[in-house]
Amino acid sequence: xxxxxxxxxxxxxxxxxxxxxxxxxxxxxxxxxxxxxxxxxxxxxxxxxxxxxxxxxxxxxxxxxxxxxxxxxxxxxxxxxxxxxxxxxxxxxxxxxxxxxxxxxxxxxxxxxxxxxxxxxxxxxxxxxxxxxxxxxxxxxxxxxxxxxxxxxxxxxxxxxxxxxxxxxxxxxxxxxxxxxxxxxxxxxxxxxxxxxxxxxxxxxxxxxxxxxx
Amino acid sequence: xxxxxxxxxxxxxxxxxxxxxxxxxxxxxxxxxxxxxxxxxxxxxxxxxxxxxxxxxxxxxxxxxxxxxxxxxxxxxxxxxxxxxxxxxxxxxxxxxxxxxxxxxxxxxxxxxxxxxxxxxxxxxxxxxxxxxxxxxxxxxxxxxxxxxxxxxxxxxxxxxxxxxxxxxxxxxxxxxxxxxxxxxxxxxxxxxxxxxxxxxxxxxxxxxxxxxxxxxxxxxxxxxxxxxxxxxxxxxxxxxxx
Ligand SMILES: Nc1ncnc2c1ncn2[C@@H]1O[C@H](COP(=O)(O)OP(=O)(O)OP(=O)(O)O)[C@@H](O)[C@H]1O
Ligand SMILES: [Mg+2]
Numbered sequence: 001x002x003x004x005x006x007x008x009x010x011x012x013x014x015x016x017x018x019x020x021x022x023x024x025x026x027x028x029x030x031x032x033x034x035x036x037x038x039x040x041x042x043x044x045x046x047x048x049x050x051x052x053x054x055x056x057x058x059x060x061x062x063x064x065x066x067x068x069x070x071x072x073x074x075x076x077x078x079x080x081x082x083x084x085x086x087x088x089x090x091x092x093x094x095x096x097x098x099x100x101x102x103x104x105x106x107x108x109x110x111x112x113x114x115x116x117x118x119x120x121x122x123x124x125x126x127x128x129x130x131x132x133x134x135x136x137x138x139x140x141x142x143x144x145x146x147x148x149x150x151x152x153x154x155x156x157x158x159x160x161x162x163x164x165x166x167x168x169x170x171x172x173x174x175x176x177x178x179x180x181x182x183x184x185x186x187x188x189x190x191x192x193x194x195x196x197x198x199x200x201x202x203x204x205x206x207x208x209x210x211x212x213x214x
Numbered sequence: 215x216x217x218x219x220x221x222x223x224x225x226x227x228x229x230x231x232x233x234x235x236x237x238x239x240x241x242x243x244x245x246x247x248x249x250x251x252x253x254x255x256x257x258x259x260x261x262x263x264x265x266x267x268x269x270x271x272x273x274x275x276x277x278x279x280x281x282x283x284x285x286x287x288x289x290x291x292x293x294x295x296x297x298x299x300x301x302x303x304x305x306x307x308x309x310x311x312x313x314x315x316x317x318x319x320x321x322x323x324x325x326x327x328x329x330x331x332x333x334x335x336x337x338x339x340x341x342x343x344x345x346x347x348x349x350x351x352x353x354x355x356x357x358x359x360x361x362x363x364x365x366x367x368x369x370x371x372x373x374x375x376x377x378x379x380x381x382x383x384x385x386x387x388x389x390x391x392x393x394x395x396x397x398x399x400x401x402x403x404x405x406x407x408x409x410x411x412x413x414x415x416x417x418x419x420x421x422x423x424x425x426x427x428x429x430x431x432x433x434x435x436x437x438x439x440x441x442x443x444x445x446x447x448x449x450x451x452x453x454x455x456x457x
Contacts (some may be wrong), residue, residue: 037396117266118303118362122317123293132316136307 004184007175011185014171015192017138021085021167022154025092029153032093033100035206038130040105051101058098064154066109067091071163088160098152103145140211151197158193215242216278217373217404218263223272225258225348225428232258234428242372243402247415247436250425251451256408258423260375262287263406264295279370293321296366300378302358304350304365310337311346314365321369329368336364340394356387363394374398376407408418412456424448 015143056064074080082090108182111134119129139146161170172189176182218240225233232255240246250256251419262268262274269282281291305313314336315329324332338345340360350358359379367372376395380388392414399405399418409415415422416436423433424445432439432448438457 112303114299114301114303115305117299117317118299118305118365121264121266121291121292121295121297123321124317124363125289126322132320133305137305140307143352 001023003181004181006189007179007185008188010165010171011168011176011188011192013089014166014168014182015171017165017194018116018167018169019196021157021160025089025157026150027098027155028089028093029096029115032097033104037104037108040101041108051066055098055101058095059102059130063091063095064105064159066095067159070094084160084163084165088157088163088165089156092153092156092160099149099152100146103149104138107142108134110141113136143204143208143211147201151200154197154200155193156203186195193199216240216242217242217276219273219275219278219435220263221275223259223262224270224337225255225262226346232428233262233270236425236428236430237352237428238423240404240406242404244420245356245403245405247416247419247422247424248406248408248425249410249412249455250449256425257377260297260406260408261375262377263373264297266293266297275388289321293317293369294372296369296371296374298359298362298366298374298376298379300381302350302355302362303381304358304362306350306384309310309346310342310348310350310353310361313350313361314368317365317369322438325397333364333368336367337361339365339367339397341390351375354387355383356390359383359391360394361388361398363398365389367398373404373406376405376409378410379407380409380411410455412440424451426451 036054039170040048040055042048043193069086070091071082071084082154108130108178115133116129117123118124119133124132135199157167158169160167161166161173164170172185176185216239216268216455220236220238223233223236224231227322228253236259248256248259258267262269263276265274265281272282274281276295279286279291281288286411286441309317309445311330311333315324315326316323318329318332319326334343334346337346340363342360342364345353345357347362350361353361361420362377379395380391383391392411395405395407395414396418407419419436420432422436422439424431424439424443424447426447432443432445439448440452443452
């Protein structure tokens, strides 16, 4: 017990790093996903193709390989130098972005065509129709899937420990090396992840209920 | 003044030639009803009038502006041409009043206060003042369609297009929607109405057009067309719908 209490502050530091990586990555990933989804729905073949290639490439490779490629691979190029934090956040963001893109594409396409037609009949531009009519409805519909993907991304952050980012997982390893209490420490680490994920899903169902009311 | 000029309009979906060669002039304040069998191209014709469908060949002029031309800003034209759909197409995530003010605010840049004031007047006009804050899901079909009409009117259009506005309604709600449309016609709105409501066409239309297989087969004043159709196909169609 004492060991655990002693290592808690270190683990909390790690948790902070995990949350920081997660929040930044998920925000970037969200907008990346939105852009890629819109490209996939654009009338231009070449843009659609680029977007599809990106999504397929990310979904068709392990995230660990993506991480190594970005951190070790890209960094061999002379004009690129990414510190581990940037590389880590980028990996999670790009990975989430590809999945978000698919979720958003499906969500946008699930909105009845009549909605866009009604908006454009009023004289709204395509962009305005997307922004004020299609996306707000699509996002509401996608919220549960969004949360799922966010939870997956949060878990993925634990992989960043392998390039030496001092996240919750990596701090756990360090604490075990110092205390030899593998059993207790991994339980604490697991519980901390669990609490965060539980809070995320609570937030999601709260938002869902709020949207339902309106 | 001619509001709508259609010249040799053709529209194909791939190999399916839906509109074959349609020409027609519609005058300011005129109410034109379009009748015809299912699949004859009525909706497609209507949707060509605000370019919701791209036109394969021919020309459509709205107030002498050729909307088939690449140079025409179609969004500007659509502000002047309201459209009411069979399935209402209200925005379900927006309240009634938000549905109505969206167009004026975003397309025309009307300030919110002003747009809301106008929306309230329109809601009064369609008899739904007390529903301002309601969401579409809580409205009956007839109420939804009246909100949809108010939403279109909020753009102060010069032309209103209606595509079977009462076909999706329970019979007891048809009247309230037709009532609003009659009022509009009386106020001098230029209207093109695809409808199966022959009673409405008889009472309100200046002209009825019978479309079959993508062609205007016959057009005339309603009483003439209904009581004394000239074309065999018109006769056959009317004998089926006028029981
Ligand atoms: N987006 C589309 N893509 C392909 N074909 C279409 C499309 N819209 C309409 N059509 C075809 O065009 C033809 C005419 O359709 P339209 O909807 O104009 O008929 P309508 O006269 O309005 O019929 P209804 O009374 O059933 O509404 C039909 O054969 C239909 O299948
Ligand atoms: Mg139709």
